[in-house]
Amino acid sequence: xxRGRLTPEREAELYEAVLDLLREVGYDALTMDAVxxxxxxxxxxxxxxxxxxxxxxxxxxxxxxxVDIAEIDTGSLxxxxxxxxxxxxDCQMERDxxxxxGLAHAVHDNPDLLQALRDLLVEPEMTxxxxxxxxxxxxxxxxxxxxxxxxxxxxxxGAFVARPLIEDRPVDRAxxxxxxxxxxxxxxxx
Amino acid sequence: xxRGRLTPEREAELYEAVLDLLREVGYDALTMDAVxxxxxxxxxxxxxxxxxxxxxxxxxxxxxxxVDIAEIDTGSLxxxxxxxxxxxxDCQMERDxxxxxGLAHAVHDNPDLLQALRDLLVEPEMTxxxxxxxxxxxxxxxxxxxxxxxxxxxxxxGAFVARPLIEDRPVDRAxxxxxxxxxxxxxxxx
Numbered sequence: 001x002x003r004g005r006l007t008p009e010r011e012a013e014l015y016e017a018v019l020d021l022l023r024e025v026g027y028d029a030l031t032m033d034a035v036x037x038x039x040x041x042x043x044x045x046x047x048x049x050x051x052x053x054x055x056x057x058x059x060x061x062x063x064x065x066x067v068d069i070a071e072i073d074t075g076s077l078x079x080x081x082x083x084x085x086x087x088x089x090d091c092q093m094e095r096d097x098x099x100x101x102g103l104a105h106a107v108h109d110n111p112d113l114l115q116a117l118r119d120l121l122v123e124p125e126m127t128x129x130x131x132x133x134x135x136x137x138x139x140x141x142x143x144x145x146x147x148x149x150x151x152x153x154x155x156x157x158g159a160f161v162a163r164p165l166i167e168d169r170p171v172d173r174a175x176x177x178x179x180x181x182x183x184x185x186x187x188x189x190x
Numbered sequence: 191x192x193r194g195r196l197t198p199e200r201e202a203e204l205y206e207a208v209l210d211l212l213r214e215v216g217y218d219a220l221t222m223d224a225v226x227x228x229x230x231x232x233x234x235x236x237x238x239x240x241x242x243x244x245x246x247x248x249x250x251x252x253x254x255x256x257v258d259i260a261e262i263d264t265g266s267l268x269x270x271x272x273x274x275x276x277x278x279x280d281c282q283m284e285r286d287x288x289x290x291x292g293l294a295h296a297v298h299d300n301p302d303l304l305q306a307l308r309d310l311l312v313e314p315e316m317t318x319x320x321x322x323x324x325x326x327x328x329x330x331x332x333x334x335x336x337x338x339x340x341x342x343x344x345x346x347x348g349a350f351v352a353r354p355l356i357e358d359r360p361v362d363r364a365x366x367x368x369x370x371x372x373x374x375x376x377x378x379x380x
Contacts, residue, residue, distance in 0.1 A: 026218060026295035026296075027295075028216060028218040028219050029218050098298075100294075101294045101295045101298055102295050104290075104291045104294035104295060105216035105217075105291045105292050105294060105295065106216075107355075108288075108291055108354070114355075114358075117355075118355070118356075122355060122356055126356070146372075147368065147371070147372035148372045148373050148376065151349075151369060151372055151373050153352055153356055154348045154349055154352035154353070154356070154369070154373070155345060155348050155373060156348070157348045157351055157352040157355065157356075158344045158345050158346070158347045158348015158349065158351065158352065159341075159344055159348065161347055161348065161351050162343055162344035162347040162348065163344070164298070165297075165307075165308075165312065165347065166308075166312055166316070166343055166344070166347075168304075178337065179341060179344070181337070182336075182337035182338045182341055182377070183338050183341050183344070183345060183373075183377045186338065186376060186377045186379065187372070187373045187376045187377045189376065
């Protein structure tokens with residue numbers, strides 16, 4: 001596809017608008033018309049550049065780069081988790097949470113979208129977590145055969161999803177810090 | 191509203207069809223036309239009986255009664271959790287999971303729906319869990335001031351949401367049993 005016709009700045013602007021719409025209305029209600037109106041571009045341009053709505057959304061998701069957590073190395077697992085949370089901002093957490101809500105149903109029926117969401121929000125976190133947890137195992141803080149090691153992403157996703165559902169409040173740094181201390185570290189035997 | 195014109199059996203049939211559609215297409219794509227077609231009723235009847243789509247969906251959610259977990263009392267927390275899982279069937283877990291996915295975005299913008307989802311899937315589980323956890327505290331298995339006590343629902347919701355997202359597999363009894371032993375009980379100090 002002749003994607004070269006858009007400047008990188010324009011492309012980034014377009015992808016950001018698609019992600020905003022996803023957070024606001026969800027995947028099903030997101031239309032190419034709405035994207036065209038929001039970005040002041042023509043539907044013809046959108047279809048010529050991306051072919052279809054799932055492809056456009058998948059590209060927009062892939063364009064949004066998350067932070068690298070593997071580089072955090074404070075010398076203890078508790079220190080690494082707390083530093084990770086200190087570097088995250090509440091606003092970005094709420095935006096990622098809104099993105100997951102907007103896509104929750106759509107990804108189940110659309111393998112391409114599920115893969116894009118995994119590449120964006122799941123895999124980098126998992127790889128970074130694996131690195132942080134691997135160091136804790138090498139330091140002897142966590143036993144290598146602790147079955148909770150592979151369930152750390154599940155625990156964190158639970159915190160993200162359950163906080164708005166049960167408490168009607170968005171996730172924030174204070175809550176996640178309590179959660180790490182009360183759930184994640186004790187489950188790992190730290 | 192003159193809901194008396196439908197028999198209880200017919201009403202139950204209608205609610206079940208609404209929940210099936212919710213699981214299949216999600217809230218946004220669920221139309222009164224689709225409900226009418228699926229249940230061989232007229233849209234006029236649906237609007238006369240329930241007034242609007244959010245009201246119909248909220249009634250359908252409230253009609254679906256979950257199991258009572260507070261009555262499980264084996265004498266130990268591990269025993270209670272395992273018994274709870276032994277009584278749940280994999281099919282129902284996947285159906286509840288599909289329902290949550292279908293509603294994830296819609297509930298965020300619709301306080302009535304959020305309340306109905308809480309009444310259906312969250313509150314009864316929370317009340318049952320509180321009872322089971324309270325007995326564990328009274329037996330001395332869990333310390334009354336353990337901060338993980340109020341985070342048990344978050345841990346379980348994480349298991350339900352993360353399993354399909356990360357592993358591309360539905361939750362089932364075997365996975366949840368491992369999760370209880372590896373995460374929930376250790377976080378509670380059991």
